[in-house]
Amino acid sequence: MDQPLLGALEAGGTKMVCATGYADGTILESSEIPTLDPGATLEQVVAWFSSHDIQALGIGAFGPTAVDPASPRFGSILETPKTAWRNVDLLGALAQPLGVPCGYDTDVNAACLGEAIFGCAQGMSDVVYLTIGTGIGAGVMVNHQLVHGMMHPEAGHILLTRDPADPIGTESGCPYHASCAEGLIAGPAIKRRWGGKRASELADDPKAMALLAGYLAQALVTYILCYSPKKIIIGGGVADHTPLVALARPRVRELLNGYLVTPEIENIDTYIVNNSLDGRQGILGCLELARRALES
Amino acid sequence: MDQPLLGALEAGGTKMVCATGYADGTILESSEIPTLDPGATLEQVVAWFSSHDIQALGIGAFGPTAVDPASPRFGSILETPKTAWRNVDLLGALAQPLGVPCGYDTDVNAACLGEAIFGCAQGMSDVVYLTIGTGIGAGVMVNHQLVHGMMHPEAGHILLTRDPADPIGTESGCPYHASCAEGLIAGPAIKRRWGGKRASELADDPKAMALLAGYLAQALVTYILCYSPKKIIIGGGVADHTPLVALARPRVRELLNGYLVTPEIENIDTYIVNNSLDGRQGILGCLELARRALES
Ligand SMILES: Nc1ncnc2c1ncn2[C@@H]1O[C@H](COP(=O)(O)OP(=O)(O)O)[C@@H](O)[C@H]1O
Ligand SMILES: Nc1ncnc2c1ncn2[C@@H]1O[C@H](COP(=O)(O)OP(=O)(O)O)[C@@H](O)[C@H]1O
Ligand SMILES: [Zn+2]
Ligand SMILES: [Zn+2]
Structure with a gap:
């Protein structure tokens, strides 16, 4: 049986790291997109993941951001000094066009998860x-x-x-x-x-x-x-x-x-x-977030 | 149907507060025993609970104490300035003679639980x-x-x-x-x-x-x-x-x-x-620990 292809996105303040991989921690491909204007940046991110047939996406986002699924603002960037990104619905902007289940947490929680699962x-x-x-x-x-x-x-x-x-x-x-x-x-x-x-x-x-x-x-x-x-x-x-x-x-x-x-x-x-993990703890944590999104 | 009678023990450094009650937060009876020599003190605590027909006991203990059920020292007092109590197996000294399921945590975790369940x-x-x-x-x-x-x-x-x-x-x-x-x-x-x-x-x-x-x-x-x-x-x-x-x-x-x-x-x-709870957050948290011990 084929393993489902998963997407992982480290959404950082300076760059977006996009990757594909498997639930076992294998990373297949990755690509970096500079974090500039939200509209253009997220369009590029969507385009990259659209060109790969991912079954789910895990997102680790820079903060402050709403990570409580029960919150009406779940998946949005909050009061950041990066004013262009304030109130951007990061999760919505990706989940809607991609049409796959998405996991969402902070970049550092994702990195913590990466170390706890793979590291x-x-x-x-x-x-x-x-x-x-x-x-x-x-x-x-x-x-x-x-x-x-x-x-x-x-x-x-x-x-x-x-x-x-x-x-x-x-x-x-x-x-x-x-x-x-x-x-x-x-x-x-x-x-x-x-x-x-x-x-x-x-x-x-x-x-x-x-x-x-x-x-x-x-x-x-x-x-x-x-x-x-x-x-x-x-x-x-x-x-x-x-x-x-x-x-x-x-x-x-x-x-x-x-x-x-x-x-x-x-x-x-x-x-x-x-x-550990040669600096890949963040992206591997996002992969685990994707795996969990697919399972649930 | 009768509610099961539960026991709650706030094991503090200066006194042991013993109580009986129900899972809904009702306290029926309570009694205070000064915390002196471990042997004599725990004998009095056991005697008090033995005279009530409790189905489970919840213990909130002064620390530092081992609260991880997987630890070989689970339920013991650790390096405390109260030297007589060092390494005392508080949980064992109560669970064995009383022969009922026991929940065990720190006094402050119990109080937190009391506020989160009843307060x-x-x-x-x-x-x-x-x-x-x-x-x-x-x-x-x-x-x-x-x-x-x-x-x-x-x-x-x-x-x-x-x-x-x-x-x-x-x-x-x-x-x-x-x-x-x-x-x-x-x-x-x-x-x-x-x-x-x-x-x-x-x-x-x-x-x-x-x-x-x-x-x-x-x-x-x-x-x-x-x-x-x-x-x-x-x-x-x-x-x-x-x-x-x-x-x-x-x-x-x-x-x-x-x-x-x-x-x-x-x-x-x-x-x-x-x-809240007029200072009863600790003992009510212990009651909840007892309820959980009975359920599991
Ligand atoms: N040799 C280095 N290469 C890159 N960054 C470095 C180096 N030495 C120190 N730093 C510091 O690390 C910071 C970048 O940290 P990093 O964790 O890579 O990214 P960020 O925190 O921006 O996500 C910069 O502020 C820089 O001062
Ligand atoms: N009016 C008061 N009655 C009792 N304790 C008081 C009072 N005012 C201050 N305290 C302080 O509270 C401490 C007792 O705190 P308490 O929470 O009742 O018990 P413990 O921390 O010993 O479990 C004492 O150190 C005492 O200084
Ligand atoms: Zn600061
Ligand atoms: Zn100190």
């Missing part, structure tokens, strides 16, 4: 996926289910305590919060502090790395205490191109100060890890 | 219950399921940013963390700062209340961003006897700074609330 958190019930790139986003699985709630987690914006040695100034990389994790750790914060440099160019700067690792450790401690995850997986450009994950681990232990005694914390090197 | 969060899928008393504990429901994961949430110990006006000194009320929520807001922190006073004696002190409300708001913002709950319910002696919940609401909005645009945040007075 280093395979079979685990409680997983945090963190991306540190242009922004910080968290995808979270609790009891094998992705977290939505009121909207979806926005754990990249949790408030941290400023390091007095931080040269960033009174503002941060986040327009809303002077001291949130995204505002202090993500790409724009790095550019702001270190003359426009990218994280990869600072990978060998011990002072810069120590500052960022301290902030990342603060955020990780909060995620550990709040979600009690069985694994934390970190992806995104900033984490991928620096030793930040390794540097944050001992700082996490320092901050916990012996408070949590679990086998996971004892084996912190396998508890807090860089992403 | 002000009835029917909601994603709920945070916070108690601010001798310590701070959080019970959390996500997608209608209580959160366990690696252990269970310990969200009372998230790190906050110190207010420069705080007279508490370098240490806090938490022996592990100089700046965690429990260490800065709970009973011992209040005693430490204000000459042994209890929170209720400071309810009319605007400076004290503002300091505590600022810290509580920091913690609430983190819970909102991490869990994306549909409601946050706050109980415990410190919250019950002060205007802290009301004072924290505007501070939460200030800290979010317009970042989350949802109907819930717009209606913050019904989003962040004092507990």
